[in-house]
Amino acid sequence: MRTRAPSMELASLKRRLPFAELLLCVLCLWAAWYRTPAGALVRSIGAWIFGTRSSARPLLAYFGAGTLVPPRPPPILTGPIPPAQVLAYGAGAVLEVSPAEVAPRLRELSQRLGSDDAALLATFCGEDAARYAVDQARSSALDDLARALPPHSEACVGQAAQAAMLAGAYALGWPLPESVRITSPFGVREHPMLGGNRLHTGVDLAVPLGTPVRAVGAGIVRRASSDGINGRIVILDHGRGVVTTYCHNDALLVHDGQRVEKGQIVARSGKSGRTTGPHLHYQIDLAGDPVDPLRFRAQHPKTASGATD
Amino acid sequence: MRWNVEERVRRIRWVFLPIGLCALVAVGAHAAADVVGDRVLWLVDRVDAFFDWIWSAWSFTAPLVDVVGLTQRTWFARAVALVWELLADALIAVPLLGYTEREPKEEWNASREILRRVRSPLRLVRPAATLLVAVAGAYSIARAVQGSVQLTLHVFWIAWLARAVTLIGLLVLLSPRAVFRSLEHGPGARYRIPAAVVLLPLMLAAALSLR
Numbered sequence: 001m002r003t004r005a006p007s008m009e010l011a012s013l014k015r016r017l018p019f020a021e022l023l024l025c026v027l028c029l030w031a032a033w034y035r036t037p038a039g040a041l042v043r044s045i046g047a048w049i050f051g052t053r054s055s056a057r058p059l060l061a062y063f064g065a066g067t068l069v070p071p072r073p074p075p076i077l078t079g080p081i082p083p084a085q086v087l088a089y090g091a092g093a094v095l096e097v098s099p100a101e102v103a104p105r106l107r108e109l110s111q112r113l114g115s116d117d118a119a120l121l122a123t124f125c126g127e128d129a130a131r132y133a134v135d136q137a138r139s140s141a142l143d144d145l146a147r148a149l150p151p152h153s154e155a156c157v158g159q160a161a162q163a164a165m166l167a168g169a170y171a172l173g174w175p176l177p178e179s180v181r182i183t184s185p186f187g188v189r190e191h192p193m194l195g196g197n198r199l200h201t202g203v204d205l206a207v208p209l210g211t212p213v214r215a216v217g218a219g220i221v222r223r224a225s226s227d228g229i230n231g232r233i234v235i236l237d238h239g240r241g242v243v244t245t246y247c248h249n250d251a252l253l254v255h256d257g258q259r260v261e262k263g264q265i266v267a268r269s270g271k272s273g274r275t276t277g278p279h280l281h282y283q284i285d286l287a288g289d290p291v292d293p294l295r296f297r298a299q300h301p302k303t304a305s306g307a308t309d
Numbered sequence: 310m311r312w313n314v315e316e317r318v319r320r321i322r323w324v325f326l327p328i329g330l331c332a333l334v335a336v337g338a339h340a341a342a343d344v345v346g347d348r349v350l351w352l353v354d355r356v357d358a359f360f361d362w363i364w365s366a367w368s369f370t371a372p373l374v375d376v377v378g379l380t381q382r383t384w385f386a387r388a389v390a391l392v393w394e395l396l397a398d399a400l401i402a403v404p405l406l407g408y409t410e411r412e413p414k415e416e417w418n419a420s421r422e423i424l425r426r427v428r429s430p431l432r433l434v435r436p437a438a439t440l441l442v443a444v445a446g447a448y449s450i451a452r453a454v455q456g457s458v459q460l461t462l463h464v465f466w467i468a469w470l471a472r473a474v475t476l477i478g479l480l481v482l483l484s485p486r487a488v489f490r491s492l493e494h495g496p497g498a499r500y501r502i503p504a505a506v507v508l509l510p511l512m513l514a515a516a517l518s519l520r
Binding site: 015016017018019020021022023024025026027028029030031032033035036037038039059060062063064065068128129132136138147148149150151152153222223225226227228229230235243256273274285287288 | 315318319322325326328329330332333335336338339342343346350351354355358361362364365366371374375382383384387388390391394395398402446449450452453454455456457459460463475478479482483520
């Protein structure tokens with residue numbers, strides 16, 4: 001039997017190299033097209049030129065492995081949520097089904113896959129995808145799980161992230177006793193000091209000076225600083241894109257980077273910064289967008305007349 | 310007449326190779342920028358808090374506090390990461406579109422000659438960043454290929470093999486070309502100090518993305 005000389009083998013391999021290069025370049029282009037803001041920019045420009053609809057997300061939504069997509073406002077709550085049900089409420093709000101419909105499956109998935117984030121990923125992207133992500137990812141955090149999935153999973157990852165965010169927000173407590181009245185709710189209002197209609201990005205809660213302000217959930221202090229507008233301010237990052245803010249305090253009891261537990265006193269309320277009187281400005285942001293904190297509470301504190309800032 | 314596919318693919322290499330190199334580095338730059346997104350937010354928070362403290366000291370500058378207010382800070386941090394990534398793309402990915410292929414031996418000799426002539430380490434920042442970012446890009450693309458194959462065929466070893474072949478292919482066939490083109494372009498490129506400011510943190514982020 002005759003064997004081909006090594007030089008012939010090499011020549012044959014060299015001839016086929018352009019195919020391999022073409023395939024690799026196509027893979028690079030595929031990944032850049034779906035995974036990078038630069039690819040999204042090219043897709044959007046292409047769609048604009050050809051008058052078609054682009055499937056590219058907003059450029060800033062490509063960070064956090066595509067998990068930073070603000071959710072639509074959830075439905076109004078009709079009753080208190082048991083802590084074990086927050087995941088089902090988050091998933092139910094995104095799927096637009098009753099939480100009771102998804103709760104048993106989520107519980108089962110959570111036990112099987114070892115984390116709530118993996119259970120949410122399985123609900124929206126399929127169990128195979130979630131199982132694969134759990135095997136590949138460094139941690140069970142949703143953004144790490146999402147990084148393990150291929151680029152075309154971006155839509156279901158976005159939905160899972162929205163459900164996780166809503167679940168995170170439903171799990172939050174309240175920074176002050178329930179009896180404290182709201183003096184200025186969330187929404188567009190006439191600014192009591194500056195005039196003109198502006199969005200009030202949180203709720204103002206009227207409290208005497210020195211009232212303990214508690215962390216509404218476990219998290220990390222992202223900022224503990226002071227300025228002439230927000231006063232002494234604490235920003236807590238609860239993970240999953242959920243951030244809470246506490247403004248106009250008299251004293252801060254935590255420092256940057258500190259880990260806090262739910263219910264821990266983080267500040268004493270006050271009237272620092274640009275205010276009309278002592279109160280706490282409490283704000284929830286989901287993926288950087290402010291949402292009405294009362295959306296996540298079944299019992300709403302009473303609203304007092306007049307507006308504060 | 311024989312329809313020679315190999316020859317036709319070879320003839321269009323001048324089109325797909327530069328685009329592929331550019332895409333490889335763009336994927337790497339995004340993988341790097343994404344992995345340090347939280348750090349960017351942390352940095353923006355510190356800088357924002359500092360400037361809020363300064364601006365609010367005088368009534369006429371106080372309105373500036375609201376320019377990057379509580380609501381805009383996350384948006385602003387992501388915008389900083391995006392601008393950083395796009396600047397990196399402009400500095401190291403876009404020049405790769407000018408790649409013209411030579412024989413590997415010729416590329417190697419030319420690279421050695423360029424390196425021999427380089428006097429300032431600043432001139433090597435772009436090639437070094439291209440190398441690290443291309444490796445990060447290769448890793449990220451190989452991972453995406455593995456995920457796609459696994460979720461389509463559900464056969465672990467084929468997915469793993471696809472990942473290994475993609476990674477090796479990208480590291481052997483494309484990454485050296487990207488570095489060569491960067492070596493060819495980088496030492497003579499302008500704005501060396503601003504480029505180093507953009508690219509040195511990106512190199513660190515690219516290394517972190519490989520974890």
